[in-house]
Amino acid sequence: MRRLWAVIALTTTAALGSGCQPQVTVCPAIAIAPVVSLTIAADYVPAVKSLHLKACQDGKCREAELELRPGSISVAQPCSPEPDGACSATSSPDGTRYGFLNMGTLTASPVNAEVTGYSVNGGPLPVRTLDFTPKSAKPWGEQCPATITASLLLDASGLRQT
Template sequence: MHPLSRAVPLAAALLALAACGSEGDGAGRLCTLIGTDPGVSLVIPDGSRAASASLRVCWDGTCQEPRIELGPTSKTVSTGCDGDGPDAVCGASASPDGGKRAFARIEGLPKAPVRVTLKLRDAEGRTFVDERLDVTPKATFPNGRHCPEGAPQVGLTVANGRVTAR
């Protein structure tokens, strides 16, 4: 077999691969197939009181009430370095910080105003946050702004008994 018989198809494949990442304003950058889920993220910096949450998201006459599972948030804590030089190895660990977080997948979530109702309950089942707000989900860009946009999302933060969009 002639050496070029393998090189030509390989070169063509590499050229095609390079062309995939060079469209539009992202010339020369590859865009992966990674995506994002449409939905609502929730962060409760002081989550000590929150035992459960419920969410209702409505738009254009349709509503969804996804199941929400609160999980702990954490902060990064340095475990130090094994030296001061440029080749020093440094480490870090995650440490719980008392917050809670969740993500609720909302199928068909638009990039248009939606009404969100969030309720937080304590360990005895008593509601201590019951707030409704109008928010507009925004497109996400999991590969950066030079690549196609992902699904829309909106983030909510609960602090001092108030819910705000971020």
């Protein structure tokens, strides 16, 4: 009888022990660039010749003339009809322009941004400023590190976070 109880106790303990083991979770090894991105709205692009972005966070400031590149959107393509068919997308220009300011380190604390620049006729653009807090998300679950992004949009009416 003692052996029976010993076997039951061992079996129960083994079953309980295996249920309490931590689950192994794999997080993607994707690094998010520590940048403040700035997009110029398509209807404001024709007015902008160049932009300078200054951003300050945690007592450190970075600034640079932005290299403005054409913006685009993803356009879904038809999927192949096979049961394991593949789907794809292509890039299509959307009329926007964008640039990045490398911050070296980007945290979830507030950022003060200032955008200056020149119009296509050579005159200065209005100085635009914005205090904002970068967005923090956990797209791969609570067990994985947070991603922090700082994205801005500039148009004729001003500067805002996206």
